[in-house]
Amino acid sequence: QVQLVESGGGVVQPGKSLRLSCEASGFIFSTYAMHWVRQAPGKGLQWVAVVSHDGDNEYYADSVKGRFTISRDNSKNTLYLQLDSLRGEDTAVYFCARARHLGVYYSGDYWGQGTLVTVSA
């Protein structure tokens, strides 16, 4: 069965960096685009970024463009999100989600349980 397990969250100071990982299993990882979506405490879902199945194309929400980097290692079945120059408003649970197929225009069907990032001095 499809499984997505996020890790790497924690408490970090403003301006610092963090790298999140999402380990995938139960499907052919290299044939699916992948998303990151976040949810601030008590708030709604906010789309963060998507990467195509081969890693050649990546797109970002304006709020994180230039600070966050999405990437993947298909040999390790793992998706990453590098978070740099973190701000308080980046505090959220970060979910990875499998797109329904290889293109970035496919929405997420399976989601992980999320990893909490808290940005605080």
Added chain:
Amino acid sequence: QSALTQPASVSASPGQSITISCTGTSGDIGGFNYVSWYQQHPGKAPTLLFYDVNTRQPETPHRFSAAKSGNTASLIISGLQTDDEADYYCASFTYVNTWVFGGGTKLTVL
């Protein structure tokens, strides 16, 4: 990349029907048939209900339906059950190859 507009909350009694609207622009909902709907129970990850406007996931009950007209998408739930009480989110692909979610609608089944 403004969020899609959803009502903050809706409520109804068991057995009744409700509609949740999701309004965007010609750059997202109106321009593509890539609208999805998600259900999220407290403390859980979202689950996909519909994609491509009205294509139902296998696990989605047939009491749920979805549609789109112009820049507005809709989720309709009939025969409400207490387990339907959750947050519901719409999402759309956009003309700049990004995705945007609605603000979410809290459904209360009285």
